[in-house]
Amino acid sequence: MASDIISLKDVTFSYKGSKRCALDGITLNVKQGECVAILGPTGAGKSTLACVMNGTAPRFMDGSLAGDVTVDGMVPAKVGTAQMASRVGLVFGDPDTQLFGMTVEEDVAFGPSNLGLGYESIMERVGKSMKDMRLSGLERRAPHRLSGGQKQATAIAGVYAMLPKIMVLDEPTSMLDPEGKARVFGIVRMLKEQLGVTVVLIEQEVDDILNLADRVFVMRRGKFVLSGAPREVFGRVEELRQAGVRVPQIVEFGTLIGAAETPFSIDEAVSAVGLPCSSTNEVESRAPSAHDGHDVHDEQDDVVVEAVDVEFTYPGGARALDGVDLAINRGDFVAIVGQNGAGKTTLTRHFNGLLRPSSGDIRVLGRSAQGVPTIELCRHVGYVFQNPDEQLFCTSVQEELKFGPTNIGADPAVTSQRVEEILSDIGLAKYREVWPKYLTKGERQRLALASVVAMDPDVLIVDEPTTGLDWVESLQILDYLEQLRDKHGKTIIIITHDMNIVSLYARRVVVMARGRVVGDGAPREIFSQPDLMELACLRRPPIADLSQALWGEVLLTPAEAAARLLAAKSQAAGVCSE
């Protein structure tokens, strides 16, 4: 029987100045070759736990550590991070902050070079790492010219080249597009199954973890609140929800249909359905969809922003937009999707004048935006950036909300009233005097969004609103956007890689690839086109795959699929009884 390679006993870590323990009596034993997934909302202590395993906590984090931590027979806090590096490899979410070489080869060699190994040994390790991580052929490529997935694969290869027995991956897919995520999960599977590396995977992508991890631990407020085999943990749907973790779609579907055994894969779900005596494909009835899409898009013809044959080339010569035609109607909720580098951000930055087309025209509220400065356009088109820390400048939450309206000369009395309403809507009223830096990532994201909403624009463009957020925080942001659309008639445009979010909220999906719009329609229409999904390197949600397998059509949510099944069963029962 394999011995424990990681052993944590009653471990507590408190950050200096914090009343709450980031880790509160954690006990964890991981056997050699195991793949353990750690889930939980942001602020649960997952990253702190990862840092304890390689000694970066308390080395880099001001705080106190108590309890017993043994990793591969060493005590990380005593040995030090650099010395632990050849035993525990730590990979972070943002690949850009962990690539140091001028070429991919140099970067992968960085760790072994620091160990002072001989040249031949280093090159052997580099060659093997690059081959195993499917990076062969990219040796001389500059890391900043790689795709997101390739960058993260390079970061993992750099750690793997140090031949650690353990790899700790801290949300390695959080900043990647669907193709990049698939690549990273493929690597994790290979590390576990073929290379025998012990993997600790901190993730939010529950659908992928379901059939990847040997054991799953759910953290909340520094404690493990659930643990066990994936089937055991993911079967406890209510407890998962309480812990703020998204329930995998297939599992949720199984719960909704009251399956005797919880399904964990599409095949299991198909078996669990128990097909009625007549083919369900014949059943016409269908539960109301999450969003059939185009409800506003088709009915209204009030275009608020429009791109007319827009081309854009960056100063370096990179062509980012190649003849884009797109009209967005008032009150629509549009998701722009596509691979990293497809031109999504470049296109939307044209709508408030941050970028100007090389050729073609941008029209805002029916008028050409040519020559209209951003200071004017931002009254009508609000832009929320991906990283909240790049758009919060003031020393209090309240000031932050007043910053934009004051700049555009809004009435101070109206602004004050609106700020009060917004503070209440986004649940930050109690933090009005707090410096935004002290808020959690989810709160900062909500504040960044609200600071633009305070300017009362007609159109809100939100770039990757859920990056780095947990499921509950993501829903809070999206619910707020939906509220702005429903109650205040705002037009919402989001850029996202999260197809679950697209399924739940978008009325219209615009698919971009290589600087062009290659698909445009309701989520159901888009997810029904496998060729289009492949072209744009997108992955539809598992429930779409399941409903396609069951009924030959795409449904968007587990609730919709469950309702469809129940309707089909009751109709089939009627047919049988006749």
Add this chain to the structure above:
Amino acid sequence: MIVEYESKSSAVHRLDPRVKFAWMFAAIVISVMWTHPVYLILLALAVVGFGLLAGFPWSKIRGVLSFMIIVTAIITLVQGATYVPKTVTLDEPARVLFHLIPSWIPRVGPACPIRVGGFLYGIGMALKVVTVLVVVAIFGFTTSPSEIVQIIARVPFMPYQVGFVMSTAWKFVPVVQMQMRTLMDAHRSKGVDFEQGAFSEKIKKTSGIVLPLFANSLSMADTMALAMESRAFGSSRKFTFIRPYRMEPFDWVVLIGSLGAMVASILLLAVFKLGAL
């Protein structure tokens, strides 16, 4: 750097970085010593040949060169008009080549004589400046920051971490620039107009970027430091460079050629005044 490093497999890119450094050093020393335009043209041609061998993107320095041509034209004319005959060894340094204000302009012409000695001296100066600029650009284009780290790290008693930190700081500059652009865009999106207003107002608006830029840069540097240490940075006194220096025949040719040319030019200038005006 005037031109950013590009990873290529040209003969110059493949040279040992120490050899490239020696070539740059020799070319700069020679160009500083020589004053005669004919000799400097020969040097410039040799540098251009080296650039061609490296696949140097000449179009990328077109802007800088255009600017330098204007500057050097001014240098040439100023030198031509103000030269001191004693600084050159020509037979007829004082002979007037042409007048800046020609004789056909009534009352004032001819005036501002441009003399042979000064004119040639000015052209030499201009050639020096352009040659040094191109030499440095070719070095930057063919030598990666990590190779520069290796040069620094091979200085006796220099810890490799010093060179690495310098190189990382260098790579950090464009990241910070990008951060600054994003912060300015975020300000613009909230109605801040950096172009409008008095100077003091512009300063005030720009200062709004400083705090978040500083905070974000610190946070990023912190994460980078953590990631570096997680990959054993500083765990050993020894750092193995993945391109071990093995001097190939072409390295020796360039090294001996560069240093030989430098020594020869010093001797010939000292003994026979070759290269001087």
